[in-house]
Amino acid sequence: MRLNKFIAETGISSRREADGWIEAGRVSVNGVIATLGTQVNDGDTVAVDGKPIGAASSHVYIAMNKPVGITCTTERHVAGNIVDFIKHRERIFPIGRLDKDSDGLILLTNNGDIVNEILRSENNHEKEYRVTVNRAVTPSFITVMSRGVFLTELEERTKPCKLEALGEFSFKITLTQGLNRQIRRMCAAFDYKVVRLQRVRIINVRLGNLKVGAWRDLTPEELRGLLPERKVW
Incomplete structure (x- = not known):
């Protein structure tokens, strides 16, 4: 097994993060500093910063209704980090991000091997949000926003997306990309300010009636929908 895959399957990082650790000389195999492409065999001792890491634990996949004020980071020194908030028995981390000022659906796992597959923009995976703004939502706003x-600030045009008015001051938007604070920036381009931003769906996983701050395990059907070509449990 490739070293970055082994590290990711222990649940402490994604493959990309593992590659960064390897390039920085922080990873050793049997006491020898590893390089990108190093293979790990049964019985090998893998260490990060001199501390051995174990074999992969059983995979965990959960959906959480993140409250406003919680930060999607594994950095424990950050006040209000999602890891300390959720207090899961396994060492898990979020798949992607949801702004501190936003609430709603976030997925977490200890399987770093799947993160990039879910987040990869070319896969056009849908994420659906409900947005409340400070001014009336007009038909022209819906039409122009949906075109991209x-x-x-980012020197980039957003992809076309789906929009639907829900009320005088609210709308539903479905994206297939995840630029930094994308919806807030899109609204600001038309002089709208986001009052509330809630994510309600990621691909086939829906927030449903999950209470704020609560979490649940994903079902086998949801896992098959997220990664239909892989066995992830």
């Missing part, structure tokens, strides 16, 4: 918006 050039974000000056």
